[in-house]
Amino acid sequence: MGLGTFWGISAGAGDPDWLTVKGAKLLRSVKWVACPQNSSGQPGLAFQIVRPWLQPEHILIPLHLPFVTQPDQLQAAWRAAAEQLAPPLEQGEDVAFVCEGDVGLYSTFAYVARALQARIPNLSVQAIPGVAxxxxxxxxxxxxxxxxxxxxxxxxxxxxxxxxxxxxxxxxxxxxxxxxxxxxxxxxxxxxxxxxxxxxxxxxxxxxxxxxxxxxxxxxxxxxxxxxxxxxxxxxxx
Ligand SMILES: C[S@@+](CC[C@H](N)C(=O)[O-])C[C@H]1O[C@@H](n2cnc3c(N)ncnc32)[C@H](O)[C@@H]1O
The missing domain is CATH 3.30.950.10 (Tetrapyrrole methylase, C-terminal domain)
Incomplete structure (x- = not known):
């Protein structure tokens, strides 16, 4: 069985209508949606932005990605996120990680993707740009x-x-x-x-x-x- 693709979807800076058509289409096509948690452990801002586009069938994977600067804590959080995300990807299912704004502008997406690729070397990672x-x-x-x-x-x-x-x-x-x-x-x-x-x-x-x-x-x-x-x-x- 092949691997799934790890997608970074730019949710846009706030207004749900700023999600791109490509981002919305991709969200519709996947089952697994990952997003950062907020400080109370609930799905955070990126989830709130894309919520109008989600269906009851979507399975949410909230990730604990703390606002800290200590490299060892950050590495541990990215590795833990990769551990949560790996099973569906290894079973051939795509996972969409939604990020506030654009995934390429000061976003955690790249770090999580890197931790995933350290675990699954042939993993395909793709980003969908958006409204920064x-x-x-x-x-x-x-x-x-x-x-x-x-x-x-x-x-x-x-x-x-x-x-x-x-x-x-x-x-x-x-x-x-x-x-x-x-x-x-x-x-x-x-x-x-x-x-x-x-x-x-x-x-x-x-x-x-x-x-x-x-x-x-x-x-x-x-x-x-x-x-x-x-x-x-x-x-x-x-
Ligand atoms: C970690 S960066 C994330 C940037 C995001 N990936 C983007 O493309 O805009 C967080 C900073 O982005 C800015 N920011 C992000 N979204 C914003 C919004 N909706 N309104 C104002 N500032 C925002 C703020 O300066 C905030 O401190």
Whole structure:
């Protein structure tokens, strides 16, 4: 018997209608759907996004993929996920792993796939691209993310303001993901440069609780949630 394929399906950044037609077709064709769990052990955000597209026949495999940085804990979690996912794949059945946003943008999909391939060397892994949060946020702001010769820098997290300065020296548009923990320092830095009107914040893009702030001028004391993304134009656009 052949092996199944391990699919990474990009669920899109929030709105279930942002799931691509290809992603929806693939979901319809598989029995096994894997997704990250939330901190209460329940199927997490990616599951919530694709829920309208799921059928009672789907069998859900929630995976414990903790938000930790210690390499040994992460490796153990990816190996445990691979152990859960291997049986149907080894029996020739496809498994779809759904991820929030795009599977290729700071997603756990690649790590889980790597752990699976360490266990099942000939396993086929395929990804279906989707609506990543920077593009969703730009669309909601009603402005293209980049235009013409503009360069784009995406910072996965900000550990030092120096990184932001360097990114702004190179790119006309800078996206700060995981901005929540550093928001007060970033706001202050922007205020000192009189750049508050060049930055926008999009919170929970595509979710019912979505909030869009086209500028940061009145947001000195705001505390953004984890699902917030900042888009900064280091040059004014003509
Ligand atoms: C681990 S990354 C996952 C990115 C995701 N794979 C994507 O394609 O957008 C999580 C960060 O993405 C950003 N993000 C993802 N979805 C978002 C949304 N719906 N609204 C705002 N920010 C979002 C936030 O900055 C969050 O801290």
């Amino acid at each position: 949060s920077p593009l969703a946020a730009a669309a909601l702001l009603g402005s293209p993310l980049v235009l013409g010769s503009e360069k784009l820098a995406i910072l996965p997290a900000l550990f030092a303001l120096k990184d932001l300065e360097q990114a702004c020296a190179w790119a006309e548009v800078v996206v700060l993901m995981k901005v929540a923990p550093v928001y007060p320092q970033v706001w202050q830095w922007l205020a000192e440069k009189s750049w508050l009107n060049r930055a926008s914040l999009v919170v929970w893009a595509g979710w019912p609780q979505q909030v869009i702030f086209p500028t940061l001028e009145r947001l000195a004391n705001y505390q953004p949630p984890y699902f917030s993304l900042l888009i900064l134009r280091s040059q004014t656009r003509n």
